[in-house]
Amino acid sequence: MKKTLFAAALFVATATGAVAPAFAAPVSYKIDPAHTAVAFIVNHVGFSNVIGRFNTVGGDISFDKDAVEKSTVTVTIDTTSVDTNHAKRDDHLRSPDFFNAKEFPKMTFKSTKIEKTGDKTGKLHGDLTMLGVTKPVVLDVTFNKDGVSPASKLETAGFSARGTVKRTEFGMKYGAPAIGDDIQLLIEIEAVKS
């Protein structure tokens, strides 16, 4: 009798999720624009490196901490929000010479695969679409932490990513190679549980 009752209780607990399942399900997060930075570094004629950023970034992350390979990332960047701390240069970057923001106001990244390379590191493979051209890129990504943020009191996950893309592969040829072709990407993301 006691065994039957115990078995029934265990069944009910498992069915209602009171007992943790063997594998965690992916958790949906929404990128927090206030704590997200998508920055780039580009060589300027060999004299120095110009640092810029995109101020309007959004997207979704589905993160499975126990099965990272099942996670997905989708990011949308507003190309009109490019900012290098110089108004005329930013206008030039928005022109057909570079981002052609009037015709291509959005740049997107959609993950295709995640390879775990360490306890908290991995390689994030995805398709970057810029100027109407889609090319595969690979980013070195680090999972920083997750938990309740003491500031917002919300479930938050944080990631860092680094990578390099060749802008000419996307048709952004103006000024290359004097103005660097290799663009270093520095990405810091906080995402809030949806």
Next chain:
Amino acid sequence: MSELLQDPFVQSSVLPLLVGLILVGALHLLRRSLAAAGIAAGFLVVFAMVIGLPALPPPSSMGKLFWASAAGLLIGVVADVAGIRGRVASAVLAVWLAASLLWIALPALDSAAAIVSLVVLLGTAACVAFARGSQTHGDESPTAPAASLLALALAVGGTALIGSSASIAQMALALAASAGGFLLWNWPVERHGWGLSGRVATGIAVLLAAVLALFTQTQAAVLLLALPALFAGHVRRFLPQGDGPVGRAVSSAAVTVVAVLPALVAIGAAFALSGGEASPY
């Protein structure tokens, strides 16, 4: 050599001037009536060398500009070979130019200002298509319309250079230099006609202005100040014209100077509106 060809100054002036001279010269030998086609052909060659051959279908306005220009050149050459002139030629030019402008402008028509810009551009296209060139000795003189083209292209190039698009500046200045090559072939003696091929090249200047006005932050309205250059040929009748070669050479040079003046006014206005600071790049 490759470093020299990558120099923006060379790409915008020396290269297109040489290409224009060579192509006009080659057409002069092959079929003199098509010599003016060397201007648009020179522009397309330099575009492909500097910016690259755009994909088909073109994903961007600059790509559409290239292929619309190529189509226009083909139309101009076919029309000149077929001997199409007068109002029919003007109508063909107007249809090509209007269709090209609409194709380029469509993605940018998201505001009243953009629609007004397109209307102004279509009006300019109508002027280019139906304006009559100057008439000397009963033949169609190429100097005035070529000088008008040089002036309009200079205005677009200078305005873009001061504003926010180096590639549009380079291509407009390349068109001006290519027109300069044609003018050198026709000075001090006018050797060629203008035909629809030449008028297509003027249409390309309007297409460049369209990309500048609709897809950049440049104060493209200043280009309206350059429009009087289209009528430089009408000034010719007020200029002293000797029957001798010296008189004709001086007259041609004077028409070119008169055409360029409104372009300089437009460039000056663009500079003044920019706060006196050119775009750094």
